[in-house]
Amino acid sequence: MHLRAAPYELELAALRRDNESARETMTTMKAVEEFLVIVLMPFLYGAATRLPFIYYVIHLTVKFHLGMLTTGLYVAFYQGCRVLTSALATQLPKTSHFLGTSIGAAGYALVYVTDNERLLPFVLGTSSSQKFAKRLCAREKDKGLADRKLRHQYASVMLGVVFAFSVGGFVYQYRGIDGVALFGLVVESLALVFLLVYVAVAREDGGGDEGQDRVFLANRTSNESSVNPSSVLSSRSVLSPALRDATSAFNAKEDIPLTWLNWIMAFSFGVESLTIGYNLSIGPLFLLDEFGKQTGIIGVMFAVGAASGTICAVAVTCTFRGRTMLQQVARSPFDICASMVGIGIGVLVAAIPSFPVHVLGVVLLMCFNDLAATLMTEFNGSINTESNYALIGPLGQVVRRSINCVTAVTGPLLFGILPRLPYIVAGSLTLLWTCFLYLAFRRRFESSLGVIADKTGYTPQEIKARVESGAIQYSSAEVLATTIGSARESFMGKLSRMKRERMAGLARPSVGSRSSSTTTAASGMAYNSSRNVSTIDEIKEDAAVSSK
Structure with missing residues (x-):
């Protein structure tokens, strides 16, 4: 048994040496x-x-x-x-x-x-x-x-x-x-x-x-998969974990739009x-x-x-x-x-x-x-x-x-x-x-306080005190506020898209008699309702949170 295992062990050792050499x-x-x-x-x-x-x-x-x-x-x-x-x-x-x-x-x-x-x-x-x-x-x-x-x-x-x-x-x-x-x-x-x-x-x-982008995105997969955007942006969440999670997932996101502060900094x-x-x-x-x-x-x-x-x-x-x-x-x-x-x-x-x-x-x-x-x-x-x-x-x-x-x-x-x-x-x-x-920095900061407070349960005064004391960086608060704003825009777009799909189901043209039209419309409504009921419930919950 020992003699049979030796070639395998040698091959494994060679692979380890190759991996170490490649890593170096x-x-x-x-x-x-x-x-x-x-x-x-x-x-x-x-x-x-x-x-x-x-x-x-x-x-x-x-x-x-x-x-x-x-x-x-x-x-x-x-x-x-x-x-x-x-x-x-x-x-x-x-x-x-x-x-x-x-x-x-x-x-x-x-x-x-x-x-x-x-x-x-x-x-x-x-x-x-x-x-x-x-x-x-x-x-x-x-x-x-x-x-x-x-x-x-x-x-x-x-x-x-x-x-x-x-x-x-x-x-x-x-x-x-x-x-x-x-x-x-x-x-x-x-x-x-x-x-x-x-x-x-x-x-x-x-x-x-392009290759570096692929390597970068592959390295970020584990971080992104471990961060649930809904948990990061949920109401009454703890502020420090929210900041940490939003920052860790922020860099690789492709759907976060530029803010007016980004444009002002470019002109500055x-x-x-x-x-x-x-x-x-x-x-x-x-x-x-x-x-x-x-x-x-x-x-x-x-x-x-x-x-x-x-x-x-x-x-x-x-x-x-x-x-x-x-x-x-x-x-x-x-x-x-x-x-x-x-x-x-x-x-x-x-x-x-x-x-x-x-x-x-x-x-x-x-x-x-x-x-x-x-x-x-x-x-x-x-x-x-x-x-x-x-x-x-x-x-x-x-x-x-x-x-x-x-x-x-x-x-x-x-x-x-x-x-x-x-x-x-x-x-x-x-x-x-x-x-x-x-004045632009102050204005953006004041607006970010309200956005973060809505999602974390802290008061704007509490968040402001922590930023001014240095416990939270201004840039971290900006990242979290931008992430929340992007999530809201995505939510509104999703809601609008679902409304259009539902209206399309209601307005679907009939084929044959009026009764068949009614039956078709009803079945379309039932189909859309059964397909989207869970998503609609989630959106309603998010809407309740966003309206605070």
């Missing part, structure tokens, strides 16, 4: 994939897309002697290309990234090989861009882990920005346009190589986006970029004309500002002490409003006609801008399902780049009227939008 391979693939998406690709994206801001406006005005309106239009053309890639990313993130990176590399090559005296090749070559997708982070089941990944991803972008600013200014000052074109070509080529590596690794890890990305858009479009020219600073110093100053912003955002959002300090100032999502107030104050300080004060204002602006962008990205990911985030995430970037197009055109025009006017306009509009955003 999948873990390695996943780690490489996340490193590419969270660190390398965002870093190269930040470097490639910020590099032109150091020299583009200065080169157009100093080298080609263009007017403010023409300069603004060319800068808007550059930003418009970023809008196109962001819009394409809403449907085809990998395609958008590949095309944008390839065209970006070709653009820098065009600038490098063509005559430096020609304007068209310079504009066409520089007005290329690339985007990266955040959907891998949104796919994460653990919302806290997903938030951290999004924060780390944004920090990688800003590190790339620091690298481009600190190196690009000196490269342009000492090597001219050919130097920055070659520098940009190297960065874009590396980005393209790592993108191809990511595509290969993702395919091995589950067939790319554009407003948040208003000040940084003006600063990047006219900042180098402002420093050159007002204070006589060369591109090397301008690049270092922007790099210091970007580095300060990255350190501030990481220290505040990625450490326990930083989180604790931020919560003492304002809890999510009102911390977004606090950071946007800092943006408005920073840009108004930058308008003061003193170089040290201007530098202080720009540093404050970049610190609070990075903090606001990080908090917005985190909050936006926590209140959207994966399918909704696939739309809202890139849409926020489309709005952001569209606002950048506006600042690109209006920035030089306002600069021509008064050099400090762009800063004054940006600061004033940011503070006004912050007031509106604060």
Whole structure:
């Protein structure tokens, strides 16, 4: 018996070794994939897309002697290309990234090989861009882990920005346009190589986006099957389990519609970029004309500002002490409003006609801008399902780049009227939008309290006290309220559909005599009643609960 069992045991041991090896391979693939998406690709994206801001406006005005309106239009053309890639990313993130990176590399090559005296090749070559997708982070089941990944991803972008600013200014000052074109070509080529590596690794890890979606949904099956929506949303349920169950099932749901708060957050990305858009479009020219600073110093100053912003955002959002300090100032999502107030104050300080004060204002602006962008990205990911985030995430970037197009055109025009006017306009509009955003958060919160109270049996005051004390996150309450609202809409649609089916049974055309018509209608009514009686009873019970 022992000799007969030996081959089986050997085969079983071999299968275990194979499974362990496959598991280790999948873990390695996943780690490489996340490193590419969270660190390398965002870093190269930040470097490639910020590099032109150091020299583009200065080169157009100093080298080609263009007017403010023409300069603004060319800068808007550059930003418009970023809008196109962001819009394409809403449907085809990998395609958008590949095309944008390839065209970006070709653009820098065009600038490098063509005559430096020609304007068209310079504009066409520089007005290329690339985007990266955040959907891998949104796919994460653990919302806290997903938030951290999004924060780390944004920090990688800003590190790339620091690298481009600190190196690009000196490269342009000492090597001219050919130097920055070659520098940009190297960065874009590396980005393209790592993108191809990511595509290969993702395919091995589950067939790319579609395969990952299948793996993700398969992993979520056990969670979804263990969560009964009726139990999550039943009346008099305990609040904490309801929040936990709704959050665990929220991310994979495909039928939860977007709320007006989701759309406002997408537009807020554009407003948040208003000040940084003006600063990047006219900042180098402002420093050159007002204070006589060369591109090397301008690049270092922007790099210091970007580095300060990255350190501030990481220290505040990625450490326990930083989180604790931020919560003492304002809890999510009102911390977004606090950071946007800092943006408005920073840009108004930058308008003061003193170089040290201007530098202080720009540093404050970049610190609070990075903090606001990080908090917005985190909050936006926590209140959207994966399918909704696939739309809202890139849409926020489309709005952001569209606002950048506006600042690109209006920035030089306002600069021509008064050099400090762009800063004054940006600061004033940011503070006004912050007031509106604060009121929107309060309004949504008050409406969510009533929805949750109806379904859990708690009073709105009790729920409000728990949210304000930090026992319940604002985003968790938003998820539960959105889930309840979606269930109500589904319930009303189901009730309406059943009414239509019942009326169709009553109005079914007769065949033959009137008696046969009556008999047919009666049998139809009996059939529909017997078929739907249990469902109708359930709907009546739900209606009684919803009417509380």
